[in-house]
Amino acid sequence: xxxxxxxxxxxxxxxxxxxxxxxxxxxxxxxxxxxxxxxxxxxxxxxxxxxxxxxxxxxxxxxxxxxxxxxxxxxxxxxxxxxxxxxxxxxxxxxxxxxxxxxxxxxxxxxxxxxxxxxxxxxxxxxxxxxxxxxxxxxxxxxxxxxxxxxxxxxxxxxxxxxxxxxxxxxxxxxxxxxxxxxxxxxxxxxxxxxxxxxxxxxxxxxxxxxxxxxxxxxxxxxxxxxxxxxxxxxxxxxxxxxxxxxxxxxxxxxxxxxxxxxxxxxxxxxxxxxxxxxxxxxxxxxxxxxxxxxxxxxxxxxxxxxxxxxxxxxxxxxxxxxxxxxx
Numbered sequence: 114x115x116x117x118x119x120x121x122x123x124x125x126x127x128x129x130x131x132x133x134x135x136x137x138x139x140x141x142x143x144x145x146x147x148x149x150x151x152x153x154x155x156x157x158x159x160x161x162x163x164x165x166x167x168x169x170x171x172x173x174x175x176x177x178x179x180x181x182x183x184x185x186x187x188x189x190x191x192x193x194x195x196x197x198x199x200x201x202x203x204x205x206x207x208x209x210x211x212x213x214x215x216x217x218x219x220x221x222x223x224x225x226x227x228x229x230x231x232x233x234x235x236x237x238x239x240x241x242x243x244x245x246x247x248x249x250x251x252x253x254x255x256x257x258x259x260x261x262x263x264x265x266x267x268x269x270x271x272x273x274x275x276x277x278x279x280x281x282x283x284x285x286x287x288x289x290x291x292x293x294x295x296x297x298x299x300x301x302x303x304x305x306x307x308x309x310x311x312x313x314x315x316x317x318x319x320x321x322x323x324x325x326x327x328x329x330x331x332x333x334x335x336x337x338x339x340x341x342x343x344x345x346x347x348x349x350x351x352x353x354x355x356x357x358x359x360x361x362x363x364x365x366x367x368x369x370x371x372x373x374x375x376x377x378x379x380x381x382x383x384x385x386x387x388x389x390x391x392x393x394x395x396x397x398x399x400x401x402x403x404x405x406x407x408x409x410x411x412x413x414x415x416x417x418x419x420x421x422x423x424x425x426x427x428x429x430x431x432x433x434x435x436x437x438x439x440x441x
Contacts, residue, residue, distance in 0.1 A: 116148050120257040123155060131318075135301055151191070162231060224241075248269060301359055302352050320398075335353055351372070
């Protein structure tokens, strides 16, 4: 038996940062050896909240693909494609929208949450309300057995399962019900201690050069109660220590002990963190520089992925049309 299929995607809304890397991308790299992985650039999904300004969409798409490849995604092991280049996604989205009850869409956790968070944007649109139909089309198009998600995303996968069950009940068995594959993600705060987010301007991007990374680390918020170098520290409230837990796993216990004993100052602690981060991030940055100079290769990777994805999508849509008896 072949590998099971897995699908996941990211919206190209700006430079990928360490939160994106440790929250998803690092796991994607591991999963490409275990599954037949489809990873897509969700440019149509980006329009659900950003349709009014698409000026940076093309550059964001290009940058995202470079980040993915720099981080370790291998186009020989996985399929990397652009959502809008596989028009079958739009067709299946349309068909799902015909049969999905409005109540299912209104109860989607993200809907009300984002309406509250993005009050400065006009997203009371059909596209935003109906994006779970597009999300279901993305997943079911490839008959994915698993979708890697965090716990907060499980309801989205369950909604896709409901849509699959509804379609199969009305028209006959076409779609398997995908399972949510809960993935352990390393959580990093932003440089100011808040959630890492582009909107807070507190990120460390995969595209940041080593000197920029060093400067951001040296500006990180530490224990506010620690005034002098030999004062006992409280690592549990220190942003720098949170990064040590991710980048310095083998030495984090010693770092914690030294901090609590007041035997290491915050500046020295930050310098040691910079060294550990450089071991992980500098190779990614150097790979990124190399790939940035090869725009033809980046386009070739995506176009080959588009062709692979399209071949699978065409087969699925043939089954869908036949089941629905709209294949005249």
